[in-house]
Ligand code: JHZ
């Protein structure tokens with residue numbers, strides 16, 4: 001149910017009380033809460049999914065706050081190591097840090113949301129001391145097995161102090177695809193400031209809210225993602241904690257458009273950082289009006305995709321989907337697409353196979369099911385990995401199979 005004006009919570013970053021809602025995706029189940037066979041008879045819990053803009057600090061954020069334990073401890077099956085593209089990106093990141101910061105056995109690198117150790121394991125051949133932090137138990141265990149010591153807790157000022165007391169200050173802190181996942185943002189960023197050495201470097205990666213809006217990537221909105229960042233919002237956030245946004249890198253092909261922010265305690269703002277901050281102002285990302293028609297565009301995208309799926313189904317096509325991704329859950333639930341349209345979803349992640357997509361209960365099978373069943377079409381829910389998926393599925397395509405990429409506009413490939 002839509003919230004009434006005036007009852008909106010304060011901004012998660014600046015504490016301002018004037019949030020302006022611009023999108024409601026209705027009630028959706030938790031995107032990573034995959035359903036087991038025994039749970040199929042039950043109704044999955046669902047929560048409102050409303051998105052708002054803060055006119056004071058420009059941060060885009062959702063209004064609902066599902067407890068973090070429920071999101072990342074009880075229902076979390078995301079393992080970073082199932083994408084070759086992401087593994088390559090992580091290795092390049094680690095190698096670049098080793099080279100640019102001269103990291104060696106005297107250095108200490110901490111990663112927040114270190115998942116299964118997919119990134120930190122690249123530092124160990126260089127003798128660098130590493131520590132992962134991740135509250136998800138199965139991922140933390142997988143990281144330890146890969147030789148990455150991991151603290152199984154949520155990060156904040158308190159844990160930062162304990163890590164610093166035990167291991168010393170960090171030369172590098174890495175936080176990839178986690179700052180969106182943090183409800184108590186100032187405690188998280190305050191913790192990074194607490195743990196970082198005076199001349200240390202923090203790198204933070206997150207999808208860019210400008211790409212989300214420009215490319216209609218509405219399915220990346222789900223309860224795990226409390227916030228959707230611009231450089232402007234990050235700049236304001238880190239300055240509050242005595243740090244500076246000194247540099248920005250852009251990876252257009254990662255997760256629909258990702259930025260890597262370089263943050264430190266000394267002010268050394270690069271020309272590129274200034275350029276992207278100015279670009280955001282010029283494009284209007286810092287104003288409510290930029291977001292005002294997003295809801296209409298999302299609605300239109302939904303209609304177009306539903307029309308395409310209905311048409312194919314009416315022609316007698318068999319349709320499957322690729323990627324039991326969190327964004328896939330938003331997509332299917334917002335569209336209301338279940339087993340009447342999709343026979344199954346395939347995913348490489350063995351933890352997800354045998355379960356069902358939240359809410360719509362489409363079964364999840366191993367990727368081999370595409371060749372076994374040879375569906376006519378496959379809807380790519382993990383569209384951010386389209387190139388990687390197409391390259392893997394040459395045999396399915398040679399046999400006549402076609403892929404549908406839903407974002408930015410539905411397209412048969
Ligand atoms: P993937 C993730 O979101 C997780 P999700 C997280 N919530 C986040 O913030 C964003 O990324 C940025 C599978 N797959 O990563 C693996 C194959 O089966 O796009 C995954 O289950 N074969 C932290 O969950 C899913 O697809 C493949 O070849 O929306 C992809 O999920 C590849 C490449 C992936 O997103």
Ligand code: ZN
Pocket residue numbers: 011012013014015016054055056057058059
């Ligand atoms: Zn704010």
